[in-house]
Amino acid sequence: MDDLLDDFIAETRDMLDALSGEIVAWEANPGDRERLDAIFRFVHTVKGNCGFFELPRLENLSHAAEDALAEVRSGRREADHPLVSAVLAIIDRIGEIVQSLQTGEAVPNDNDEFLISALTQPVPTPRRDMEEQAPVDLRAPVRSIRLSVELLDRMMNGVSDMVLARNELARRLRETEADPVLEAAFDRVSACIAEMREAITRTRMQRIDNLFASLPRMVRDLSVELGKKVALDIDGGDVELDREMIEMIRDPLTHIIRNALDHGLETAEDRLAAGKATIGQLRVHARQSGNQILIEVADDGRGIDGERLLKKALAAGIVTPARAETMTLAQKVALIFEPGLSTAREVTAISGRGVGMDVVRANVEKIGGVVDLDSKPGHGLRLTLRVPLTLTIIPALTVSAGGQKFAIPRSAIEEIVRYRGAVTVESLGGSKIANIRGKRMARVSLSAALGMAETTEERDQTMIVLKPAGADLYALAVDVIHDHEELVIKPAAPPVIATGLYAGTTLADDGRPILLLDCAGIAAAAGVVLDAAEAETAPVQPVEEMAGDRPATLLFRTLEGRCRAVRLALVERIEDVPVEAVQVSAGRLRVTIRDALLPLAGCAAAPSEGKMRLLRLTDGTAELAYAFREVIDIVPLASEVIPAAVPGEVGGVTLINGEPVEMLDPFWLFAAHCSAEGLDAPLTCALPSSDAWMHNILRPILENAGYRVIAAEGADPEAVDVLIAADGEAPPGAPKAKLLRLRANPDDEGGDGSVYRYDRAGLFSALTERSRAKAGQKA
Numbered sequence: 135m136d137d138l139l140d141d142f143i144a145e146t147r148d149m150l151d152a153l154s155g156e157i158v159a160w161e162a163n164p165g166d167r168e169r170l171d172a173i174f175r176f177v178h179t180v181k182g183n184c185g186f187f188e189l190p191r192l193e194n195l196s197h198a199a200e201d202a203l204a205e206v207r208s209g210r211r212e213a214d215h216p217l218v219s220a221v222l223a224i225i226d227r228i229g230e231i232v233q234s235l236q237t238g239e240a241v242p243n244d245n246d247e248f249l250i251s252a253l254t255q256p257v258p259t260p261r262r263d264m265e266e267q268a269p270v271d272l273r274a275p276v277r278s279i280r281l282s283v284e285l286l287d288r289m290m291n292g293v294s295d296m297v298l299a300r301n302e303l304a305r306r307l308r309e310t311e312a313d314p315v316l317e318a319a320f321d322r323v324s325a326c327i328a329e330m331r332e333a334i335t336r337t338r339m340q341r342i343d344n345l346f347a348s349l350p351r352m353v354r355d356l357s358v359e360l361g362k363k364v365a366l367d368i369d370g371g372d373v374e375l376d377r378e379m380i381e382m383i384r385d386p387l388t389h390i391i392r393n394a395l396d397h398g399l400e401t402a403e404d405r406l407a408a409g410k411a412t413i414g415q416l417r418v419h420a421r422q423s424g425n426q427i428l429i430e431v432a433d434d435g436r437g438i439d440g441e442r443l444l445k446k447a448l449a450a451g452i453v454t455p456a457r458a459e460t461m462t463l464a465q466k467v468a469l470i471f472e473p474g475l476s477t478a479r480e481v482t483a484i485s486g487r488g489v490g491m492d493v494v495r496a497n498v499e500k501i502g503g504v505v506d507l508d509s510k511p512g513h514g515l516r517l518t519l520r521v522p523l524t525l526t527i528i529p530a531l532t533v534s535a536g537g538q539k540f541a542i543p544r545s546a547i548e549e550i551v552r553y554r555g556a557v558t559v560e561s562l563g564g565s566k567i568a569n570i571r572g573k574r575m576a577r578v579s580l581s582a583a584l585g586m587a588e589t590t591e592e593r594d595q596t597m598i599v600l601k602p603a604g605a606d607l608y609a610l611a612v613d614v615i616h617d618h619e620e621l622v623i624k625p626a627a628p629p630v631i632a633t634g635l636y637a638g639t640t641l642a643d644d645g646r647p648i649l650l651l652d653c654a655g656i657a658a659a660a661g662v663v664l665d666a667a668e669a670e671t672a673p674v675q676p677v678e679e680m681a682g683d684r685p686a687t688l689l690f691r692t693l694e695g696r697c698r699a700v701r702l703a704l705v706e707r708i709e710d711v712p713v714e715a716v717q718v719s720a721g722r723l724r725v726t727i728r729d730a731l732l733p734l735a736g737c738a739a740a741p742s743e744g745k746m747r748l749l750r751l752t753d754g755t756a757e758l759a760y761a762f763r764e765v766i767d768i769v770p771l772a773s774e775v776i777p778a779a780v781p782g783e784v785g786g787v788t789l790i791n792g793e794p795v796e797m798l799d800p801f802w803l804f805a806a807h808c809s810a811e812g813l814d815a816p817l818t819c820a821l822p823s824s825d826a827w828m829h830n831i832l833r834p835i836l837e838n839a840g841y842r843v844i845a846a847e848g849a850d851p852e853a854v855d856v857l858i859a860a861d862g863e864a865p866p867g868a869p870k871a872k873l874l875r876l877r878a879n880p881d882d883e884g885g886d887g888s889v890y891r892y893d894r895a896g897l898f899s900a901l902t903e904r905s906r907a908k909a910g911q912k913a
Contacts (some may be wrong), residue, residue, distance in 0.1 A: 143236045147178050150229050157222055158350035164213035167553075173221070174203045180228065192231055193248055199224045201252040220252035222351065246826040283377075286337055293331045294622040299639050300327050308714075324583065336374070342420050342427070345372030345380050349391065351420060356395045363402055363413040364395065370420030375427050376523060382501050383429070383521060386494040390431050390528065391518055393491070398435035398515055408512065410434065427523060434515040437866070438509040439685075440466030449477055467509045469871040470883040471495045502528065502545040532648065534614040535579075535596070536586030541621055541640060541647050545589045546653045548599040548607060548770060550615065559592065559765075565661075568597060568609040571769070575599070580651075580659040589613060602654035608662055612652075618707050623650055635659055640873055677782075689766035689795065690749070693737050699790065700798040702768060704749045706757065717742035722807075725759050733807035735783070738759035817855040825860060832858070832876075832891070835858075841901065856904050861888050870905075874900055 160169040175201040184193035196656045199221055205211040227249055233239075249406045300323065305319060346368050399414035406412060417432045426700040444466045447453040452472050453461070469475055473492045495505045503521035519882040522528060522545070529544040551557045551570055558569045559577055566577035577597065581588050590613040599608040623638040626649065630636050640648050686702040715726045716734060725748065732750070735758060740746060760909040775786040775797055783806075785799025819836055821828045823845040833843050846857060854872060861877035875888035876897075882888070 141644075143232055145347065146180060146228070146232050149179075150225065150232070157218060157225070158354045160213065161215070161354075162219040167207075170203065170207060170213070174200065174207060176222070177203065177224075189231075189235075191246065192228060194226055195224050195231075197578050198250040198253050216252070220249065223249050223252065251328075258551075281337070282418055283338075283829065286334070289334050290338070290622070291624070293327070293334055294641070296327050297622075299440060309369050330653070338376055338378075339374040340377045340380055340766045341371060342373045342375050342429075344379065345375075345384060345387065346371050346418060347418075352388070352391065353395065353416065356392065360395060361401065361910050362395070364399060364416055365413050367415065368419075369417075373420045373427060374421055375521075379427075379501060379521060379523075383498065383503070383519060386497050386519070387429065387431070389491075389494050391416070393516070394431060394433045394435065398433045398437075399858075400435055422523075424521050429519040429521070430516060431519075432514060434514040436509070437511040437513055437515045439511050440469075440509070443467065443469050443475065450475065464507075467507050470507070471505075471578065494845070495611050502543060528621060528623055529618060530650065531598070531618055532616040532642075533580070533612040535612045536581040536584065536589055538584075538586065539616070539646070540580070540612075541619075541648050541650045541652065542598065542600070542610075543637070543650065544618065546600050546602055548601050551599065551609075551768075552765070553593045553595070553597075557597070570597075570599065571767075573607075575757055576660075576662040577606060577611060578657060578662060579611045579615070580656065583656050583660045600653045602657065608657055610656065617710065621650070626650075685771050686768055687771040687790075688749075688768055689790065690762045691764050691766060693761055693763055695763070696796060697766065697793065698750065698762075698784070698796045698798060699771075699788075700751070700760075701771070702799070704751050704753070704800055706752045708765070709750050709759070710746045711748060712745055712769070713740045713743060716746065722833065727759065730757065733758045734761065735803055735807055737760070751800065751803070752806075753804050756804055758803065758807045760803070817901060817908065818842045818844060818853055818902075819846050819856045820859055821858050822846045822853045822863070827891070828858065828860075835894075847876055855908060860891075872904075874904075 156169050156172055160166055163169075170545075175195045179871055180192060180196040184190070184196060202211070202217065202221065206213050206217070209538065210218070227246065238452050274596070303320065307317065349368060350366055353364055353366045394416055399416065400408065400410075402412040405414065415434045417430070419430045419432075421428050421430075422852070440463050443451065444458055444461065446457055447469050448455065452475060453469070471494075498505050498519055498521065501521060503519060506520065507519040508516040508518075530541040531544055531547060532539060532541050534540070553559065557571070560567050560569065565837075566579075568575055568577040579588065579595075592611070595611040595613060596615050597611050598615075599607055599609050601607050622641040626636055626639040630639070630649070636649045636653055636655070637652040638650040640650060671913050687699045688702045688705055689697065689699050692698055709727055711725060711727060716726060717726075719731070723737070723739070724731055725734045725746075726732075727748075727750070736749075747763065748759055748761055751758050751760055769790055771788075775788045777786045778784055778799070781802050783799060783802060784796045785802065786797045787794055788797060789795070819841050821843060823829060823835060825884065836843050844854070846854075846859075854876050857872050858874045859867075860878060861875045875886065876891040877888045878891060880890045880892070882890075889900055891897075
């Protein structure tokens with residue numbers, strides 16, 4: 135019986151979460167019969183279950199609501215504001231009683247007759263002909279089963295152990311002689327394990343609609359209480375997020391929306407005076423971007439006045455006058471996150487913009503998220519919460535220190551640097567200070583912080599610049615950096631967590647445990663105080679750099695020893711792979727990195743032995759790997775780049791620190807290595823072999839662009855897609871649809887469809903049109 139009651143409570147709570155929003159939507163559109171039927175089915179189900187479990191109080195409440203809704207369904211009563219408010223009150227009381235049943239607390243003894251009497255005051259309305267309403271499409275029932283989270287966690291742990299066993303088996307297979315049959319069987323097992331892990335991971339996911347379901351009710355109640363008119367727009371409810379993550383961001387999101395309603399959006403009179411519509415707009419949108427979920431809350435209200443906020447911060451002593459003179463607008467608006475600071479003229483019981491916003495940011499950053507602000511005074515405010523998809527599997531960097539292996543959350547890592555050039559370390563008062571391109575920060579040795587002996591010389595160590603949640607930067611020195619990995623994180627033993635140094639535990643491929651470091655705890659153990667005051671001593675970045683005119687650039691040395699650079703925003707990560715992972719496939723050099731097969735640039739062939747270092751570059755859609763020898767530094771991009779004479783891998787050259795540096799051309803790289811992936815065979819272009827210009831100048835350009843070039847003489851007409859000829863020299867009988875004329879005179883207008891032979895853009899535009907025409911014929 136207890137199990138049945140638990141199922142009833144869980145089912146009722148799930149329906150209650152979604153029902154408030156449905157009732158508010160029904161109030162806005164009383165003719166929505168589908169929503170009315172859904173609300174009616176809920177109270178009818180509760181009434182029937184209450185009779186079985188002998189819960190008379192719940193039965194009376196649900197029976198009264200059912201009668202009132204039945205009158206609306208029959209057309210004898212209108213769905214007006216008093217009726218909706220009375221139904222909402224009944225739903226709230228049912229939720230309170232169910233909560234008491236679940237927790238074992240005393241059931242509230244409030245008088246239910248007052249709520250029931252509010253339902254029994256029908257407003258006479260003309261009877262509507264229900265047969266004239268449009269038929270409602272009934273949804274097919276969804277087959278589902280209720281499982282405990284503990285069971286899902288056990289299943290996830292089992293699959294994680296299977297993954298580790300698979301990785302160990304893969305390593306053993308690489309050490310033995312190749313057996314095609316055994317490798318094929320292993321590949322099938324590996325694919326099955328990957329699918330199982332993905333499926334079980336998705337069982338922990340919930341639609342973010344469960345988080346948004348209560349928002350319409352909250353916005354309705356608060357707007358009525360505040361006397362404001364608000365239109366709520368919710369989008370992205372089908373985005374899925376880890377159920378644990380949903381619970382952790384519920385309170386911060388609620389606080390942000392209450393702030394927007396109370397202090398962000400104006401009253402109808404103030405909006406009219408400001409030239410705005412009387413109804414305020416509040417948008418809550420969610421979308422997935424990579425392995426993050428972006429939740430955007432935007433209003434068209436007052437926004438945040440940065441100057442006014444700065445004055446309050448100066449008066450409270452939070453900001454010094456010297457720092458105030460150098461603060462940008464974004465830094466002034468970010469003061470909203472300082473404890474106790476607010477632009478509101480008064481703090482109400484509903485909210486106080488700034489009061490509690492520091493807690494909002496702390497809670498979001500605690501789960502590896504970020505809060506972004508975009509304020510336009512007088513026009514509105516947009517807050518964006520960026521949170522990871524799941525807390526169970528996180529991207530991390532594995533490192534070693536003192537002979538032990540550890541993991542660092544990638545969300546806390548700003549950059550990785552080595553001791554050279556613009557990176558130095560100096561002693562000050564018994565502490566180590568790292569100077570990284572002019573920015574000074576505390577340097578902490580991981581071995582020393584954990585009480586282990588130093589096993590590597592200081593100059594041979596690598597520093598990881600970390601930014602813990604809500605704190606400033608510091609540099610963590612480690613002995614070895616291993617790899618970026620997606621790790622399954624499990625809670626560590628209570629004594630381990632109690633040290634304040636670790637956030638969880640995971641297992642390496644060989645089954646050995648790895649502790650996940652708490653970056654803020656490591657800094658505290660080393661005696662480093664990270665607070666907002668340290669930001670005042672940091673050098674102020676010039677406005678033009680902050681505006682993005684000089685983006686960060688990664689300097690590196692190629693396998694041939696050349697110094698080259700690429701924009702840091704294009705670099706997804708740095709990979710170390712064995713040379714056996716590189717092979718020629720489908721006529722192109724490729725590299726296998728875990729489950730991805732990427733085109734490989736930067737080398738003609740793989741080294742004979744050892745490992746290769748690769749830059750994993752991405753344009754947001756496609757990925758490619760670029761081989762290199764070592765990273766030199768990260769510097770701002772020079773203001774002047776001399777473009778290359780011809781398009782190619784190198785797009786230009788510039789001076790950085792007095793030395794010439796070749797800049798990679800990402801447009802050319804992705805076009806050359808990724809654009810042809812999965813496409814049909816390229817166009818076949820026929821050129822007259824007697825024309826020296828076409829043979830020596832035009833042919834290399836076409837072949838580099840991926841087109842197939844053959845001689846026009848003796849070619850099969852069916853095999854030729856484009857016949858290129860000099861103007862006036864077209865062979866007799868050539869099909870007009872396939873002919874492309876190149877003229878020598880640039881002044882002619884090309885009315886005959888010809889293209890000037892040195893017009894690269896015009897030439898490739900014409901070839902692109904031929905490609906589309908060919909694809910259309912195949913379709």
